[in-house]
Amino acid sequence: MKFLVYIAILFNVVACGSQNPVKESYEALEPVDSSRVYLRFPPLEEIAFYGKPDSDNEARSSGAMLYPGYDMVSFIAGIATHAAVQSSMEAQRDKQREEMANRIVDGYRSVVERINAKSIVGSGRFIEYGQEKVEVFLASQEAHIPEAHVYIAQVAPAFYLTQDNADLIALNTVVFVSNKDDSLRSKNIQVEYLIPAKSPDPQAYWAQDDYQVFRQAVRSAFLKTIEIAYSQYRQQGAGLSMKQRTVRYKEDGEKRVERGWVVNESCDRIEFVTLNKSFKSVPKFRASACELEPVAQLDSSQ
Amino acid sequence: MRILFIVFFGVIFASGCATTKQQPINYSETTLHKDAKIGIAVAPLPDVQITYPGASCLLCLAAAAAANSSLSKHVDSLSADDLKEIPLLIKAKVEELGYDAKIIEAPLELSELPKYSGKLPNTAPRDFSSFKQKYDVDYLIGVELNYVGVQRNYSSYVPVSDPQALISGLQFVVRVEDNTFTWFKPLDFRKGAEGEWKQKPDFPNLTNAYYQVVESTLDEVVNTKRGKINEGEVIDPETGEIAQVDLSKQ
Secondary structure (H helix, E strand, C coil): CHHHHHHHHHHHHHHHHHCCCCCCCCCCCCCCCCCEEEEECCCCCECEEEECCCCCCCCCECCCCCCCCCCHHHHHHHHHHHHHHHHHHHHHHHHHHHHHHHHHHHHHHHHHCCCEHHHHHCCCEEEEECCEEEEEEEHHHCCCCCCCCCEEEEEEEEEEECCCCCEEEEEEEEEEEECCCCCCECCCEEEEEEEECCCCCHHHHHCHHHHHHHHHHHHHHHHHHHHHHHHHHHHCCCCCCCCCEEEEEEECCEEEEEEEEEEEECCCEEEEEECCCCEEEEEECCCCCCCCCCHHHHCCCC | CHHHHHHHHHHHHHHHHHCCCCCCECCCCCCCCCCCEEEEEECCCCCCEEECCCCCCHHHHHHHHHHCHHHHHHHHHCCCHHHHHHHHHHHHHHHHCCCEEEECCCCCCHHHCCECCCCCCCECCECCCHHHHHHCCCEEEEEEEEEEEEECCEECCEECECCEEEEEEEEEEEECCCCEEEEEEEEEEEEECCCCCCCCCCCHHHHHHHHHHHHHHHHHCCCCCCCCCCCCEEECCCCCCEEECCHHHC
């Protein structure tokens, strides 16, 4: 019996020794063709539109409670029950707020139902990275991804309208992957891009030309999120070593304040990394004296 | 002896009840006299802190502190440096209104001023007359912040609210000639985190709430229209005036 055990151990040692070693060297990849990016949407390629709820400024409070204290068990059970009831009520309240906020989209239903990945990416679109122009393609519309080493951006966009229709916000989560090596993958880059209506009557503004202004703004905001994510991916987070500061911007006609790291600033816009590590590009609260770019020109290409 | 004891403490309690709290006084055309010389002084800023109202026993306090140790550590790292701009903001606003103003560099220590009592309404409880001699001012604009930080309400050992950022204090204008308040405004700004607050170790949503109350304080110290910006009102970014938001559209 002992002899059989020794033979089994010997075979296991030999088996371990004969496995192929882990490949420690990788074939050198050809350089990335950075003149184009292929966008890959979630399977149905539908674009979601929501209403943005108003900020909930109050701290959640349940008020003072009296817990039955006949013994330790009933006291703890009272607290646990209260906590469960409280969280259920808060979840219900949040859901009601979201449902109320989403009603703002009803006025645009006929327009947003016709917006999909193909309509916002289209063809002949470019984003800018420094002096470079990077062409953007919709992966599902291309017959095949070329053999060259290129970037593929997996995107998951959603759009929000603020409650007074004043702002359109694109929220996109972008992950860059390589078509040659699955291990080459960026972390999730979340980008928010806000386009304000340039009129005291925002509903009329978006409705211009049979909502062509609205559709252009959607397309422009989406491409800007790709541009910002691409820039951050290529720069590998440069700018985050700067000092944190208070950023003041305008949203829904009101002053909003957030803390973050400013990565880009122009006369009327500011781009910063939030404390939640997402990227935001928003109009400054007090723009300097410069011509605000009309919506049509925000689109990098027509 | 017992009667004397009762009378003695009765007088003390009665006199305490007779002290009236200063009511807010809105800014108006009579707040500052034409051609007045105005001094601006600010009390030293308190440290940024976290407290647990309602955790009244020592053990409750220890339990609350232990349960919120990472939040407390983060609150220690928050900065109140933006609040140091208050005298500069007030000076700019006062000069915009057409007055001559100067910032008094010495910190405003209200408790070190001699007590004062007068029969006129809105008399200040402290004697500010020394500012006339020392700084040659007719009016003093003072700001004292007595709490800067985060607060979480407790009921003994049990938290009953999420933490919220809080800045409180007061702002006033006193006519140094007769120690009368011509403007008196309590400052109280509270804000909870938008979304989830339990985001260790940096608590980003609660941190944003803190800097938002800092911003609200900076906006309010130069707001001359009301005692406080009320719900539904925002400061017009172009004019600095209060613009009423139509609440029926909310």
